Amino acid sequence: MIKSISFLISNVRINVFSQAKYSTTFLPQFSSEKYDVKRKQFGVLKSTDIEYFKSLLSEDRVLTEESDVLPFNIDWIKNCRGQSQLVLKPKTTEEVSRILSYCNDKRLAVCPQGGNTGLVGGSVPVFDEIVLNFALMNKIISLDEISGALVCEAGCVLENLDNYVRDHNLIMPLDLGAKGSCQIGGNISTNAGGLRLLRYGNLHGSVLGLEAVKADGTVVNCLRTLKKDNTGYHLKHLFIGSEGTLGVVTKVAINCPVLPKAVSLGYFGRNVVLGYLGKLVAEDGPKNINENI
Ligand SMILES: Cc1cc2nc3c(=O)[nH]c(=O)nc-3n(C[C@H](O)[C@H](O)[C@H](O)COP(=O)(O)OP(=O)(O)OC[C@H]3O[C@@H](n4cnc5c(N)ncnc54)[C@H](O)[C@@H]3O)c2cc1C
Numbered sequence: 001m002i003k004s005i006s007f008l009i010s011n012v013r014i015n016v017f018s019q020a021k022y023s024t025t026f027l028p029q030f031s032s033e034k035y036d037v038k039r040k041q042f043g044v045l046k047s048t049d050i051e052y053f054k055s056l057l058s059e060d061r062v063l064t065e066e067s068d069v070l071p072f073n074i075d076w077i078k079n080c081r082g083q084s085q086l087v088l089k090p091k092t093t094e095e096v097s098r099i100l101s102y103c104n105d106k107r108l109a110v111c112p113q114g115g116n117t118g119l120v121g122g123s124v125p126v127f128d129e130i131v132l133n134f135a136l137m138n139k140i141i142s143l144d145e146i147s148g149a150l151v152c153e154a155g156c157v158l159e160n161l162d163n164y165v166r167d168h169n170l171i172m173p174l175d176l177g178a179k180g181s182c183q184i185g186g187n188i189s190t191n192a193g194g195l196r197l198l199r200y201g202n203l204h205g206s207v208l209g210l211e212a213v214k215a216d217g218t219v220v221n222c223l224r225t226l227k228k229d230n231t232g233y234h235l236k237h238l239f240i241g242s243e244g245t246l247g248v249v250t251k252v253a254i255n256c257p258v259l260p261k262a263v264s265l266g267y268f269g270r271n272v273v274l275g276y277l278g279k280l281v282a283e284d285g286p287k288n289i290n291e292n293i
Pocket residue numbers: 010011012076111112113114115116117118119122123134154175176177178181182183184185186187188189190191192193194195243244245247248249250
């Protein structure tokens with residue numbers, strides 16, 4: 001049921017809270033109107049549901065005020081806008097499991113949300129889905145400095161992880177412009193590529209294991225750190241790039257390469273090329289440019 005109706009279609013260090021000030025001055029059109037999508041037969045949120053979530057989480061982790069919920073309804077590029085009335089901020093896998101189990105029973109639709117930096121509207125609701133936000137699931141669980149295996153919760157911000165492992169002479173295998181806000185759970189769910197992909201390969205190779213919770217609340221534990229793990233089915237691959245459609249990622253084990261001793265940077269800028277062409281024109285005249293390039 002997760003994401004079943006949230007299928008629509010983001011400065012880099014912006015976080016969702018700072019979006020509030022933009023959103024009060026500019027509100028995108030509702031996605032449902034913009035893309036003419038019809039709501040399916042999902043449950044409608046009742047006050048008893050909100051009471052249940054407040055009893056499960058503390059009150060401050062159940063957002064219902066319109067102004068509090070608004071930033072979670074709008075995507076990074078302010079193209080999509082949902083109509084959720086509820087944001088839940090679990091801190092543990094157990095809480096995620098109980099939330100999803102309850103929503104499954106009541107047929108309440110859910111939209112998992114990481115750093116909300118996705119550029120295609122998948123991180124925000126379309127209708128009144130409950131936003132399941134992972135910002136408080138941000139603990140680093142362990143780091144094996146010898147093997148490079150980092151285990152952490154899904155809501156860890158990518159840049160924080162990179163800073164942490166750098167202190168241990170390691171580097172995160174991925175890097176992207178949204179690193180100051182995007183979360184490792186979101187990276188895995190989108191199979192994010194980024195700047196280090198050609199050097200370290202994609203997440204299907206870097207992710208050693210993960211823990212996820214299915215829509216009915218069942219916890220899938222594939223949180224292994226052994227690189228040469230050839231036992232059974234490698235279910236982790238199904239969750240990489242599945243954008244919450246199969247369940248939500250709650251913990252991640254990822255292989256961190258050794259921090260390079262040096263980095264070589266090549267810059268290819270339009271002005272450099274134009275400057276070079278200009279120099280050729282000045283020295284040789286236009287007719288010789290082709291021969292010199
Ligand atoms: C400036 C900028 C640069 C970017 N550069 C790149 C780039 O180089 N390469 C690239 O691939 N992308 C890039 N992106 C896109 C985006 O940052 C990535 O897709 C990122 O991985 C999204 O992570 P997030 O935590 O913000 O996820 P969100 O945007 O919150 O969510 C993305 C999707 O994953 C789902 N999701 C989030 N967390 C979970 C979870 N724990 N479990 C299950 N589902 C979840 C959401 O429902 C949604 O469908 C860039 C974005 C920006 C704004």
